[in-house]
Amino acid sequence: MAFITATDLSLGYESQIIVKNLNFSVEQGDYLCIVGENGSGKTTLMKTLLHLRKPAGGQILTGDGLAANEIGYLPQQTVVQKDFPASVMEIVLSGCQGRYGFRPFYKKEEKLLACENMERMGISDLAGRCYRELSGGQQQRVLLARALCATRKVLLLDEPVAGLDPVVTSQMYELIAKLNTEGVTIIMISHDIAAALRYASHILHIGDTVFFGTREEYLASSEGQSFVSEQKGGEA
Amino acid sequence: MQAAKDSPLFPNRKAVKPEMDKLVLYLQYPFVRYALIVGVLIALCSSLLGVTLVLKRFSFIGDGLSHVAFGAMSVAAVLQLSNKMLIILPVTVISAVLLLRTGKNARIKGDAAIAMISVAALAFGYLLMNIFSTSSNLSGDVCSTLFGSTSILTLTPLEVWLCVALSVIVVLIFILYYNKIFAVTFDEDFAKATGTNTDAYNLMIAIIIAVIIVLAMNLVGSLLISALIIFPALSAMRIFNSFKKVTVCSAILSVISAFAGIVISILAGTPVGSTIVAVDAAVFAICFIIGLFRER
Numbered sequence: 207m208a209f210i211t212a213t214d215l216s217l218g219y220e221s222q223i224i225v226k227n228l229n230f231s232v233e234q235g236d237y238l239c240i241v242g243e244n245g246s247g248k249t250t251l252m253k254t255l256l257h258l259r260k261p262a263g264g265q266i267l268t269g270d271g272l273a274a275n276e277i278g279y280l281p282q283q284t285v286v287q288k289d290f291p292a293s294v295m296e297i298v299l300s301g302c303q304g305r306y307g308f309r310p311f312y313k314k315e316e317k318l319l320a321c322e323n324m325e326r327m328g329i330s331d332l333a334g335r336c337y338r339e340l341s342g343g344q345q346q347r348v349l350l351a352r353a354l355c356a357t358r359k360v361l362l363l364d365e366p367v368a369g370l371d372p373v374v375t376s377q378m379y380e381l382i383a384k385l386n387t388e389g390v391t392i393i394m395i396s397h398d399i400a401a402a403l404r405y406a407s408h409i410l411h412i413g414d415t416v417f418f419g420t421r422e423e424y425l426a427s428s429e430g431q432s433f434v435s436e437q438k439g440g441e442a
Numbered sequence: 443m444q445a446a447k448d449s450p451l452f453p454n455r456k457a458v459k460p461e462m463d464k465l466v467l468y469l470q471y472p473f474v475r476y477a478l479i480v481g482v483l484i485a486l487c488s489s490l491l492g493v494t495l496v497l498k499r500f501s502f503i504g505d506g507l508s509h510v511a512f513g514a515m516s517v518a519a520v521l522q523l524s525n526k527m528l529i530i531l532p533v534t535v536i537s538a539v540l541l542l543r544t545g546k547n548a549r550i551k552g553d554a555a556i557a558m559i560s561v562a563a564l565a566f567g568y569l570l571m572n573i574f575s576t577s578s579n580l581s582g583d584v585c586s587t588l589f590g591s592t593s594i595l596t597l598t599p600l601e602v603w604l605c606v607a608l609s610v611i612v613v614l615i616f617i618l619y620y621n622k623i624f625a626v627t628f629d630e631d632f633a634k635a636t637g638t639n640t641d642a643y644n645l646m647i648a649i650i651i652a653v654i655i656v657l658a659m660n661l662v663g664s665l666l667i668s669a670l671i672i673f674p675a676l677s678a679m680r681i682f683n684s685f686k687k688v689t690v691c692s693a694i695l696s697v698i699s700a701f702a703g704i705v706i707s708i709l710a711g712t713p714v715g716s717t718i719v720a721v722d723a724a725v726f727a728i729c730f731i732i733g734l735f736r737e738r
Contacts, residue, residue: 256635293684300625310618336683356636
């Protein structure tokens, strides 16, 4: 049994289905990249995986010891967050939130977990700083540390490098790859097909045609071929 | 009131002592003490949730809901109910729940929905009061409902205890659910995905806000409630950088402003609601300047 299995999944609204008959599975330790054009339903798929919305058809099963709320999530930043007066520590701690039901305050272990994850992301020195004063890359690390507080198993990343400069982008990808080698399963939405091909173990391409398979299979497939040649054309 | 009019507009130094005497004299009256207690408690409660509302881009919900409460109040007046709260509170709570729900995937977006409901409620309220007028001084009634009346000076001990009880409940809920409120405010999707019941907390916030607004109508009137909710939060956000500090600071600023506003209004004979809001605005100006220096 895989961590996450999607069978005959349809996404969209009742009147308008964006994606039909999606079948894929994510095993422990995988690095899955979800690629596709704008409007192809990537973000909808992610929200469905997070149980933020119901699938229009089919089902998503979680298994292999993974509970549905044990998925960490790195969302795209919202306007509200850009000028939010909160310290880094407060935000990272809020990742521990979901696991403790109605208890009103944080326990010592949760504070330790938050510190540990800040250490992992290399932002321990920022703990007392205000979130809105940080650079884009630092903000992403804060949100990543928060997501790690919510899970040890699976991370969903929605365009983690959007708006970052090239140097910070590659640091971010290295960080994610490091987490993956440490045993965290990664599911990432990306526009950046080149990076997806460099780091991912599996590719899910949604759009007019749907493809799911390992990176090697994707490179050999017609979707992969056309995407890669487009990329090369774009770069030239 | 007569004594207030006698005092010079800008008292010089010699006048300070009589002013103090006057304050001490007034404090001996129970209705002045009640007004201070209720005013400070309402200011405390409204500032606590103000931070969340401002950050969630719901600054105007106070305005909208207070107009709804005004509409409900005029319905209650027309029906000549002895206890107006029976209509005002449920109607305001329902509107608050509906308005905060529209944040997500409604046909009419949040700000437009608030504007629509508040204007409509205001218009219907005035219309009803006008058609079925039971009072000889209609514009006076409307004016006192909108801009705050002297009702804060005519509180009964029962109303004071009710207000104390509700404030204690609001503060307790806020402290117990502080971390959840933070998580829901900062990132609702994340909180929901990791297993927090965000709908329940949004509902809770909506109900508390509605209760606070109905309480605050006695103090500042429905038009100025927004000021009680947003000014302390905005002032605190100029100076501090963490959610906890902002919340604590906004509560302190709000309590001080309300206290100072009531005292000034007693001494100078000015309307209570507008005086409190004027103090709030002055505090915001000071915080804004401090914030400018901090950034340097």
